Amino acid sequence: MIEFLVKKLELFFITLFILTLILFWAHIRLGDVEINKIIPEYIHYAGNLVTFNFGNSTESGMPIIEEMKLFFPPTIELLLLSLAVSFCFGIFLGIVGGLNHHSVLDKCVYGFCLLGSSVPVYWSAQIFILLFCIYIKIFPTTGNISMLYDVPRYSGFMVIDVFIQGNNEIIIDMLKHLTLPLISLSLVPCATFARITRRATINLTQNYFIKAAYCRGESRFDIGIHHVLRNILPDIVQKLNIIICNLYSSCILVEVIFDWPGTGLWITQSINNSDGRIIETTTFVLGTSFLLLNITLDILSTLVINRTRLTHG
Amino acid sequence: MLLDIRNLSIQLRSETSYIQVCKNFDLMINDGEICSLVGSSGSGKSLIINAIMGMYGHDMKVTMDYFKFRDMDLTNLSVAERRKILSSEVAIIFQEARASLDPELPIGVQMRASLGSHCFDDKWYRWPLWRYRVVNNILHKVGIKNTKQVLRALPYQLSEVLCQKIIIAMALSRKPKLLIADSPISGMTSTSQVQILKLFHSYVENSKGTLLYVTNDLGPASNLMDTIKMLYCGQIVESGPKEQVINCPHHPFTQSMINAIPEFNRQVKLKMKLDVLKGDPPEFTKTPIGCPLGPRCPHADRECNTMPPIVKTKNGFFRCYYPLNMEKENESK
Amino acid sequence: MFDLNREAREIQSDKDIAWEIYKKSTTDMIGLYTLILCICVIFILPIWVNFDPLTQNVAERLLPPSWSDRGSLHHFLGTDEFGRDFLSRLLIGAQNTTKYAFLACFASLIIGTSFGLMSAMSRSRTRKGVLHHIFDILFSIPSILIAFITIGILGASLPHAALAIGISLLPRFIHESYGAAKKELEKEYVRAEISDGSSRLHLTFTTILPNILSTIISNMSQGISIAIIDIAAVGYLGFGAQPPTPELGNMLASGIDIIYVSTSKAIIPGVAMIVLIASIQLVGHGICRVLNTGVADAA
Numbered sequence: 035m036i037e038f039l040v041k042k043l044e045l046f047f048i049t050l051f052i053l054t055l056i057l058f059w060a061h062i063r064l065g066d067v068e069i070n071k072i073i074p075e076y077i078h079y080a081g082n083l084v085t086f087n088f089g090n091s092t093e094s095g096m097p098i099i100e101e102m103k104l105f106f107p108p109t110i111e112l113l114l115l116s117l118a119v120s121f122c123f124g125i126f127l128g129i130v131g132g133l134n135h136h137s138v139l140d141k142c143v144y145g146f147c148l149l150g151s152s153v154p155v156y157w158s159a160q161i162f163i164l165l166f167c168i169y170i171k172i173f174p175t176t177g178n179i180s181m182l183y184d185v186p187r188y189s190g191f192m193v194i195d196v197f198i199q200g201n202n203e204i205i206i207d208m209l210k211h212l213t214l215p216l217i218s219l220s221l222v223p224c225a226t227f228a229r230i231t232r233r234a235t236i237n238l239t240q241n242y243f244i245k246a247a248y249c250r251g252e253s254r255f256d257i258g259i260h261h262v263l264r265n266i267l268p269d270i271v272q273k274l275n276i277i278i279c280n281l282y283s284s285c286i287l288v289e290v291i292f293d294w295p296g297t298g299l300w301i302t303q304s305i306n307n308s309d310g311r312i313i314e315t316t317t318f319v320l321g322t323s324f325l326l327l328n329i330t331l332d333i334l335s336t337l338v339i340n341r342t343r344l345t346h347g
Numbered sequence: 348m349l350l351d352i353r354n355l356s357i358q359l360r361s362e363t364s365y366i367q368v369c370k371n372f373d374l375m376i377n378d379g380e381i382c383s384l385v386g387s388s389g390s391g392k393s394l395i396i397n398a399i400m401g402m403y404g405h406d407m408k409v410t411m412d413y414f415k416f417r418d419m420d421l422t423n424l425s426v427a428e429r430r431k432i433l434s435s436e437v438a439i440i441f442q443e444a445r446a447s448l449d450p451e452l453p454i455g456v457q458m459r460a461s462l463g464s465h466c467f468d469d470k471w472y473r474w475p476l477w478r479y480r481v482v483n484n485i486l487h488k489v490g491i492k493n494t495k496q497v498l499r500a501l502p503y504q505l506s507e508v509l510c511q512k513i514i515i516a517m518a519l520s521r522k523p524k525l526l527i528a529d530s531p532i533s534g535m536t537s538t539s540q541v542q543i544l545k546l547f548h549s550y551v552e553n554s555k556g557t558l559l560y561v562t563n564d565l566g567p568a569s570n571l572m573d574t575i576k577m578l579y580c581g582q583i584v585e586s587g588p589k590e591q592v593i594n595c596p597h598h599p600f601t602q603s604m605i606n607a608i609p610e611f612n613r614q615v616k617l618k619m620k621l622d623v624l625k626g627d628p629p630e631f632t633k634t635p636i637g638c639p640l641g642p643r644c645p646h647a648d649r650e651c652n653t654m655p656p657i658v659k660t661k662n663g664f665f666r667c668y669y670p671l672n673m674e675k676e677n678e679s680k
Numbered sequence: 681m682f683d684l685n686r687e688a689r690e691i692q693s694d695k696d697i698a699w700e701i702y703k704k705s706t707t708d709m710i711g712l713y714t715l716i717l718c719i720c721v722i723f724i725l726p727i728w729v730n731f732d733p734l735t736q737n738v739a740e741r742l743l744p745p746s747w748s749d750r751g752s753l754h755h756f757l758g759t760d761e762f763g764r765d766f767l768s769r770l771l772i773g774a775q776n777t778t779k780y781a782f783l784a785c786f787a788s789l790i791i792g793t794s795f796g797l798m799s800a801m802s803r804s805r806t807r808k809g810v811l812h813h814i815f816d817i818l819f820s821i822p823s824i825l826i827a828f829i830t831i832g833i834l835g836a837s838l839p840h841a842a843l844a845i846g847i848s849l850l851p852r853f854i855h856e857s858y859g860a861a862k863k864e865l866e867k868e869y870v871r872a873e874i875s876d877g878s879s880r881l882h883l884t885f886t887t888i889l890p891n892i893l894s895t896i897i898s899n900m901s902q903g904i905s906i907a908i909i910d911i912a913a914v915g916y917l918g919f920g921a922q923p924p925t926p927e928l929g930n931m932l933a934s935g936i937d938i939i940y941v942s943t944s945k946a947i948i949p950g951v952a953m954i955v956l957i958a959s960i961q962l963v964g965h966g967i968c969r970v971l972n973t974g975v976a977d978a979a
Contacts, residue, residue: 045809049817056817063833136405151902152957154909156916157950160936164943242446246514249400250461250521251434260460264451272859275819276852280906283822287913302917305828313832317825324820362704 109296128231150225369581386578438518455498587663711962737763773926784846792853800861823848901964
């Protein structure tokens with residue numbers, strides 16, 4: 035286990051090094067750097083990146099760290115909430131569809147998986163806005179809270195801050211603002227989870243022990259929860275990596291459409307303003323966090339698969 | 348009569364049409380009897396068990412005239428309802444022991460989960476933690492000494508024999524009225540087979556239960572059986588008490604199964620041929636018209652192109668136009 | 681074995697058997713017909729019919745599709761805000777997006793699968809590790825961000841967007857082909873082949889590659905879908921094909937701008953994209969099912 039961790043950490047540092055090289059190359063192309071003093075420039079640049087000394091943004095003049103603290107929490111809360119929602123719904127739908135193979139329910143689940151993976155998220159978000167905000171007028175269009183309310187910043191996460199404040203009206207308003215971005219962001223991961231779970235469950239029901247469980251009289255609900263869930267978890271954890279990376283890409287687009295004050299909006303604005311520093315530093319922070327996420331998921335998948343697959347044929 | 352099934356017929360779905368696998372199958376088991384169904388591989392034994400228990404999906408079509416289990420008429424019920432009623436009274440032991448256990452749950456969890464609340468038949472104050480007690484007792488009964496280790500283990504850490512004993516323990520702990528065993532000792536060494544068969548012996552003697560034993564090997568388990576039914580191509584070709592079938596077989600198929608049991612106290616000449624029927628069992632899409640053993644039978648004649656009628660003997664029946672050993676039968680009469 | 685009623689003369693070839701198995705599922709057949717229709721309309725029809733996506737005709741701006749009141753049959757799906765024929769823009773735009781998506785995905789597939797196979801088959805641990813993880817850096821940066829960086833450096837245009845999306849698809853193919861090849865290498869028949877004396881090259885092409893073909897094809901169909909969506913996403917944000925070149929992404933963007941005036945311009949490109957991607961996924965799923973017939977525990 036220790037050997038495994040050490041190998042992963044080695045990989046992490048090597049990849050981080052390559053990341054700084056790539057960003058330095060981008061820095062050279064975007065800005066003006068003297069070609070003679072490339073090595074000292076690189077050390078200076080990499081040192082700045084690693085110690086989180088990002089400097090000030092050229093547009094607003096604020097330190098980039100402060101801007102990050104402003105923009106990262108809304109993105110993280112949107113990501114976590116939509117991951118939780120799509121995980122629960124997707125696995126539920128997948129197990130239901132897999133256990134009822136060859137029935138109408140299963141065909142509906144398959145159809146949902148197909149459509150969910152084919153719909154581009156920016157288009158479906160706009161259609162939701164058209165339907166629910168313009169024609170039916172339930173949800174508001176933009177932002178994560180109405181302009182009229184002034185919520186003091188405790189943690190930066192709007193969900194937590196609003197609950198700390200405790201005013202019911204504001205809570206309801208926050209939930210209304212949260213619903214549409216959450217639904218349009220969760221559609222694709224939900225379809226992906228459902229597809230993986232359904233395929234894994236269909237493969238699992240061919241096994242003897244599921245048939246033996248049916249013989250003992252366990253209902254489909256019991257089998258789904260006790261037997262199926264634990265056996266398909268390794269398959270899901272393997273794909274979690276890709277799903278989260280795609281989720282973040284969709285998150286950028288959703289933030290642009292819904293004016294959600296998160297990193298996606300920030301990055302696109304800085305590209306429009308040609309602010310190179312923000313792009314580089316954000317890429318560095320995002321790259322590092324995703325690398326750490328990869329390592330955590332690798333360790334998690336080894337733990338989950340460890341027990342049965344290693345010695346079993 | 349514990350189980351009474353008349354005229355069971357099973358059809359499997361193929362790409363184009365339905366293939367008839369089993370036709371005119373009757374099964375009658377009395378209380379406390381050990382009935383055994385013997386047939387070669389691929390004669391449809393496991394399919395029949397699946398059909399009885401209702402363990403099939405949309406790819407199998409099952410029809411029967413009459414299905415009675417312990418005075419309950421289950422003929423007209425749907426598959427799911429039949430399965431629900433039968434699951435609390437019947438227990439099945441499958442062929443592959445380790446594959447019948449969930450690979451991700453410890454044994455103790457699975458054994459406790461298989462005990463439904465209807466298995467509790469003790470005094471009311473012993474209700475807390477009754478599952479742990481029952482599981483421990485039953486493991487001792489099947490002869491497993493180190494219960495603590497076994498209960499914490501996962502199936503891949505245990506040997507095949509141990510897994511089969513655990514499956515039998517799980518089945519017995521639910522106190523079924525009928526125990527169905529589908530080739531439980533295939534793939535084991537002889538010493539392991541003896542251990543499992545001893546368990547079945549003790550089950551039969553202690554709880555006077557009923558056992559339906561399905562196998563393709565007459566040899567090891569023949570001490571256990573009371574009645575033997577020989578299955579060929581989905582039809583019962585001979586049925587009767589054990590002594591009658593083994594000592595005085597009437598159907599050529601039964602004779603060939605008995606000849607196939609190796610006898611090591613016989614004088615064997617160099618390069619002597621094995622005593623088997625020529626050819627292979629027919630595929631289900633090309634079953635012969637009339638008697639299914641027709642093309643392979645050494646005693647067949649023109650009459651065997653039609654289905655032989657049932658000829659009743661003292662305690663059983665057979666279906667053959669040219670039965671063997673009829674003189675012995677007449678003598679015993 | 682598949683149809684025992686036929687006479688022994690008519691022995692079916694592998695292709696016939698595969699086609700019969702594919703035909704069994706109606707949804708896959710619908711997907712196949714839809715995909716063939718889409719490809720004909722998008723790629724083959726413009727050779728004969730002269731589609732004209734670029735001519736502006738300000739007098740006939742924002743006409744609705746021909747099935748509503750003010751529409752005319754001359755412009756079948758109406759016109760956009762500059763008076764350009766919408767049907768031509770849709771078809772040529774779909775052609776642009778799909779062309780570059782296929783290109784990016786195929787290039788990525790070939791490079792990624794060869795890297796994955798090489799790393800699975802190599803014997804030295806450093807080479808294995810290097811080949812496997814060399815593009816992991818791309819795994820950790822989201823695809824849109826890679827597109828931003830590439831376009832920031834090279835400039836905004838459709839080929840550059842396709843290059844960026846192709847780069848972002850690379851690590852996924854490497855990981856998947858490595859995993860599939862490793863699973864095959866642990867099986868007994870591969871060990872039997874090695875002990876029979878086959879070289880690593882022979883082993884790769886004769887044994888491993890045909891057996892991981894189903895994984896590769898399912899990844900390819902997913903990869904094409906992701907490539908189309910991502911290239912259109914980059915176009916939506918304005919960093920892909922520049923106007924006046926039509927492309928599904930920037931058509932969606934301009935459609936959203938005029939969504940209150942004429943909703944059809946926003947809905948039609950989206951529906952076209954959904955139909956295209958759904959049919960690609962159905963065909964991919966059908967091919968995998970054909971390749972996995974008779975394989976137990978098929979993923």
